[in-house]
Amino acid sequence: MDTYLVGGAVRDALLGLPPGDRDWVVVGATPQQMLDAGFRPVGRDFPVFLHPHSGEEHALARTERKSGRGHRGFVVDADPSVTLEEDLQRRDFTINAIARDARGDLVDPYGGADDLQRRILRHVGPAFAEDPLRVLRAARFMARLAPLGFEVAPETMALMRQMAASGELDTLVPERVWQELRKALAAPRPSAFLATLHACGALAAVLPEVDALYGVPQRAEFHPEIDTGIHQQLVSDMAARLAPGDDLVGFAALTHDLGKARTPAHVLPRHIGHEHAGLKPLAALCERLKVPTEHRRLAEAVCREHLNVHRLAELRDATVLELLERCDAFRRPERVARIAIACEADKRGRLGQEEADYPQGPALRRLHAAAAAVNARDLPGGAHLAGPQVGQALRKARIAAIAAARSP
Known part of the structure; x- marks a missing residue:
């Protein structure tokens, strides 16, 4: 032995x-x-x-x-x-x-x-082609090793293309796909995972909602990289930089722009309402891969609200409170910081914007903290309030707290 x-x-x-x-x-x-x-x-x-x-x-x-x-x-x-x-x-x-x-x-x-x-x-031998999961493993290893200078051997990439074209990836069980995706999102360079799968044709099989972003144009004045797929790679890498190892933030960043693949051709390169259009493909992806509930809820919040967070300074105090309520921020306060990071990743995941300041992130956390500090039992006359009056008074006090937190 x-x-x-x-x-x-x-x-x-x-x-x-x-x-x-x-x-x-x-x-x-x-x-x-x-x-x-x-x-x-x-x-x-x-x-x-x-x-x-x-x-x-x-x-x-x-x-x-x-x-x-x-x-x-x-x-x-x-x-x-x-x-x-x-x-x-x-x-x-x-x-x-x-x-x-x-x-x-x-x-x-x-x-x-x-x-x-x-x-x-590089793959060891021809038996590599017998296991479709190895295509995902190759991409996931690239997410970890690309920062060290690793590349996929040309003969391995050619074999992965053959495997993707064969339809074998359709046999992968959702739990294994999610497991590999989750590890890739927690790696230093998730873009290498996406780029590797896209290059061999496998991304369309396992993440068609993300694959559909490649080749979709955006307005160059906001997105110098133009291609939405490239933007997504930049956002995923920025999320990994801002929240290392956090696959919750990574998944929300990955799926925040899925709606842009649904923009009608005659509207391009504008993407009016893409934040709401993205909720349906996000739901399909989550159902197919059996994505955990907290990942799904955070991703929904970021998909739906990222433009609102970007223009946080323009929102009325009441609108800020409604945003927080839609994100379930008072029952799940830990969610707010992750939403802020994912939105920052979106803003800085653009060519030339990598070091840009994002004051909206600290502002969102500050306004949430101010509103969350308001407690129903501390409301003026709280002992005499009942039923809907409590909710109305609490809402009014939280709006006032948000307004006060915005003051210089």
Whole structure:
């Protein structure tokens, strides 16, 4: 029985990145031997065990054979005769097919260390095409590694185009698509995820509402980048910069402009009412991918209100209160800061506007704090108010608080 450190732990150490979870491959063992050694079984589709002391995952070396459509259509063989090289061969990218033995020496049969040096994301072999999920994984890795200078190998991109054209991506279950999307939105450069999928034709299969933005023109005086798809990439990257690792903000930023794909051709490059037009495609996307409720509600608020936040200084005090109420800001106060960040990402996600000031963000938080500080029990004559009178008095007091917070 030989044990090897594999995958992301080896890759990230060679890149000098902070260590994450460590995964191990065990060669030459049976499930019974693992149980006898005190390991706890956790694998459902193939033999994976937790170390009795460290709790780290140890998987038996295995091979996989395609048996049906989709990323689940595989037959797994975890026989003790499976070699380390055979196990590494089934992995997706060369940079993930590197192992380290007990002495600390690398086992690198597919040139992953060299591809790390050259900053290339390359598939290990032709079996890559058997799993459509790997197209999304390639894009998600680019969202993380593009800031380090990584590019997708031309032959890998060509294979991904073939996979997208085959229709195999239609077999992906919504939960797995959402999982990859969520990780990409929490990565340093989400635009690389979008650009990679768009370049290979896969974005239309998994996020058609976002793919539809590419090629849609905007007014150059407001959007020097013109193309709405490019604007969306810039906004997603700005959201990642302003709220690192926050996929809630990332999802709201990703979906804020979906309505622009629905603008009639004769109206372009103007997009009148796009904020409301975007709610329907947003709902379709959320239903299809089973997006969590809080992500959906925040995205709806940003989609519907981002233009109002941009012109916050022009809104009447009562209108500001109505905006906050539509966002459920008094029951979900943590939502306000994220709305402000997503709107700032929209404003600064434009060519030449990357360092622009966005006073609307602090103003929105300040006005919300002032209104939220008003409590019904502290209203003048509150003890004598009943029914609708309480709500009316509370609304009047909150409007007054917003007005006072706006005063110099």
